[in-house]
Amino acid sequence: MTLRTPYLLFIGDAPDQLAAKTAAGIAYWRPDISKGQMRLPGCRADLGIPDMTIEEAAKAGVKTVIVGTTNRGGVLGEGWEKLLVEAIELGMDLASGLHHKLAEIPALRNAAARHGRQIADVRHPTREFAVGNGIKRAGKRLLTVGTDCSIGKMYTALALEREMRSRGIKADFRATGQTGIFIAGDGVSIDAVVSDFVSGAVEWLCPEHDADHWDLVEGQGSLFHASYAGVTLGLIHGAQPDALVVCHEPTRPHMRGLPGYKLPDLKTCIARNIEAAQLTNPAVRCVGLSINTSGLDAAAAQDYLRRTEDELVLPCVDPVRVGVGAIVDRLAAD
Amino acid sequence: MTLRTPYLLFIGDAPDQLAAKTAAGIAYWRPDISKGQMRLPGCRADLGIPDMTIEEAAKAGVKTVIVGTTNRGGVLGEGWEKLLVEAIELGMDLASGLHHKLAEIPALRNAAARHGRQIADVRHPTREFAVGNGIKRAGKRLLTVGTDCSIGKMYTALALEREMRSRGIKADFRATGQTGIFIAGDGVSIDAVVSDFVSGAVEWLCPEHDADHWDLVEGQGSLFHASYAGVTLGLIHGAQPDALVVCHEPTRPHMRGLPGYKLPDLKTCIARNIEAAQLTNPAVRCVGLSINTSGLDAAAAQDYLRRTEDELVLPCVDPVRVGVGAIVDRLAAD
Numbered sequence: 001m002t003l004r005t006p007y008l009l010f011i012g013d014a015p016d017q018l019a020a021k022t023a024a025g026i027a028y029w030r031p032d033i034s035k036g037q038m039r040l041p042g043c044r045a046d047l048g049i050p051d052m053t054i055e056e057a058a059k060a061g062v063k064t065v066i067v068g069t070t071n072r073g074g075v076l077g078e079g080w081e082k083l084l085v086e087a088i089e090l091g092m093d094l095a096s097g098l099h100h101k102l103a104e105i106p107a108l109r110n111a112a113a114r115h116g117r118q119i120a121d122v123r124h125p126t127r128e129f130a131v132g133n134g135i136k137r138a139g140k141r142l143l144t145v146g147t148d149c150s151i152g153k154m155y156t157a158l159a160l161e162r163e164m165r166s167r168g169i170k171a172d173f174r175a176t177g178q179t180g181i182f183i184a185g186d187g188v189s190i191d192a193v194v195s196d197f198v199s200g201a202v203e204w205l206c207p208e209h210d211a212d213h214w215d216l217v218e219g220q221g222s223l224f225h226a227s228y229a230g231v232t233l234g235l236i237h238g239a240q241p242d243a244l245v246v247c248h249e250p251t252r253p254h255m256r257g258l259p260g261y262k263l264p265d266l267k268t269c270i271a272r273n274i275e276a277a278q279l280t281n282p283a284v285r286c287v288g289l290s291i292n293t294s295g296l297d298a299a300a301a302q303d304y305l306r307r308t309e310d311e312l313v314l315p316c317v318d319p320v321r322v323g324v325g326a327i328v329d330r331l332a333a334d
Numbered sequence: 335m336t337l338r339t340p341y342l343l344f345i346g347d348a349p350d351q352l353a354a355k356t357a358a359g360i361a362y363w364r365p366d367i368s369k370g371q372m373r374l375p376g377c378r379a380d381l382g383i384p385d386m387t388i389e390e391a392a393k394a395g396v397k398t399v400i401v402g403t404t405n406r407g408g409v410l411g412e413g414w415e416k417l418l419v420e421a422i423e424l425g426m427d428l429a430s431g432l433h434h435k436l437a438e439i440p441a442l443r444n445a446a447a448r449h450g451r452q453i454a455d456v457r458h459p460t461r462e463f464a465v466g467n468g469i470k471r472a473g474k475r476l477l478t479v480g481t482d483c484s485i486g487k488m489y490t491a492l493a494l495e496r497e498m499r500s501r502g503i504k505a506d507f508r509a510t511g512q513t514g515i516f517i518a519g520d521g522v523s524i525d526a527v528v529s530d531f532v533s534g535a536v537e538w539l540c541p542e543h544d545a546d547h548w549d550l551v552e553g554q555g556s557l558f559h560a561s562y563a564g565v566t567l568g569l570i571h572g573a574q575p576d577a578l579v580v581c582h583e584p585t586r587p588h589m590r591g592l593p594g595y596k597l598p599d600l601k602t603c604i605a606r607n608i609e610a611a612q613l614t615n616p617a618v619r620c621v622g623l624s625i626n627t628s629g630l631d632a633a634a635a636q637d638y639l640r641r642t643e644d645e646l647v648l649p650c651v652d653p654v655r656v657g658v659g660a661i662v663d664r665l666a667a668d
Contacts, residue, residue, distance in 0.1 A: 230568025
């Protein structure tokens with residue numbers, strides 16, 4: 001499933017900025033393909049890009065309307081269906097990250113069939129994958145892993161892509177979650193794949209490539225998350241990474257959604273991820289840490305990064321505050 | 335999905351005993367519910383139980399016809415459909431372990447609807463599961479793990495159930511694969527669950543129980559298998575095991591289906607499985623090894639078991655040759 005660009009980012013009546021975080025991620029990482037936002041009365045989020053109606057978007061050359069808002073229950077708000085049918089009638093595709101499939105709403109499905117348009121429910125894989133084969137493949141791969149879920153793995157992979165491309169290094173972000181898929185224009189929502197085929201799906205996602213090309217694979221979950229560690233392990237094995245970057249947030253009190261579970265310490269986290277990744281690539285190494293220090297003031301953040309760097313003898317950066325240049329230096333130095 | 339018993343084991347024209355191994359497992363572990371076998375011309379397998387026609391099975395009180403043969407492509411052989419429709423018309427349910435769903439064959443689906451009968455495609459989960467929550471639950475659980483796939487994890491769990499029950503210990507086998515599901519009459523085909531929900535599905539499969547009750551959970555895959563390790567890890571975390579039994583086959587040249595991958599040594603295998611299981615149960619311990627020594631002669635087998643036992647200081651048995659009594663002794667001693 002490849003999404004046609006540019007996009008109109010539909011954020012409905014998102015009650016706050018967080019409810020529109022998928023769309024905000026797209027607008028931040030792909031301003032070039034984010035033509036406009038569409039907001040409905042009551043919306044309290046703002047992506048900082050032009051407001052457009054469905055008609056204006058069609059005139060501006062938009063090819064896909066992204067339903068990029070999360071609402072409780074994941075269903076469409078009142079009146080949204082009519083707007084999305086209008087988008088289809090004006091020649092645009094739809095793409096959604098909602099749990100409930102847009103393609104299963106009769107009015108949308110019928111309109112899409114009538115007008116030959118695509119509805120991409122990116123949370124739901126549309127193809128079958130083979131079982132992973134573990135065969136060594138050419139090209140280089142970096143995977144972001146983490147102490148927990150929602151801790152900066154997508155952001156870090158995208159920041160690495162930007163930094164590496166700016167230095168003339170061949171690099172492509174590979175998306176494994178819904179926001180990443182909208183940003184990349186394709187990918188696999190890996191946690192929605194049947195468990196037997198997770199590593200095979202990742203092998204498909206980042207196949208053999210030129211020897212000097214880097215795939216920057218978006219990590220998911222954490223080996224230390226009691227709900228999702230299996231997804232993470234299949235992803236590690238399928239990615240066959242040459243390099244790992246460990247993501248962390250130092251002020252988080254417990255694993256996301258699991259009050260009884262503490263985050264692992266960084267040394268253990270690095271060791272376990274390396275141990276797991278060695279199965280399909282014995283030469284894997286950790287090349288740095290990406291820390292979300294937004295919970296610390298500037299001085300505390302700087303202190304944390306410096307101490308961690310000294311302790312682990314690895315580049316340790318906040319991708320927002322200081323960028324990922326030091327990690328790319330390390331990669332390039334090897 | 336609970337299967338009604340007793341069964342007729344339909345093995346079609348299975349070209350050899352291996353092609354009927356699912357049915358053979360049912361007949362071996364559940365002779366009490368395996369009323370008969372049905373074989374077609376050309377069948378070269380024999381389960382050692384009475385041959386019956388569909389009609390005879392119905393008269394004998396059979397409640398479910400198990401399509402327990404695997405054929406290339408997983409489709410039904412010629413003429414099978416007619417026989418299975420007849421079974422439905424005579425009041426029996428169908429259950430299948432084939433990849434292709436029986437319930438999607440119109441003639442079978444329609445017959446089942448007409449007669450109010452059930453078609454259970456046990457490879458395909460029919461319910462939704464919650465995400466794993468990792469909350470500590472009462473009751474005891476033992477999980478079989480292994481150096482590789484297809485290495486005795488189901489057999490060992492069933493042998494433990496038989497031995498423990500014979501000693502008056504409350505114990506239930508919990509099935510995670512198709513053959514196990516036929517044997518137990520219910521369960522979850524865990525490798526067919528969407529990856530996000532694997533640990534949650536296992537939490538559902540072996541829920542809270544009496545403090546002195548053991549669930550004997552059938553393991554799947556291996557932490558060391560590049561294709562399936564993610565399934566295994568989710569299963570470990572969801573099972574929250576108090577005890578692990580490690581299964582192994584000492585003459586296997588490489589990981590099943592992966593010629594480039596060697597089996598891990600037993601010490602490493604134990605350590606990694608314990609390490610993984612400690613996330614949801616810090617008190618987990620390995621209580622023994624279950625070795626398939628069928629590739630060794632009697633003297634070599636005895637020697638292997640003795641040496642391994644000395645080296646690892648754990649009960650080390652072949653469940654077929656010597657039984658699992660020593661492992662249950664160890665469990666009971668703690």
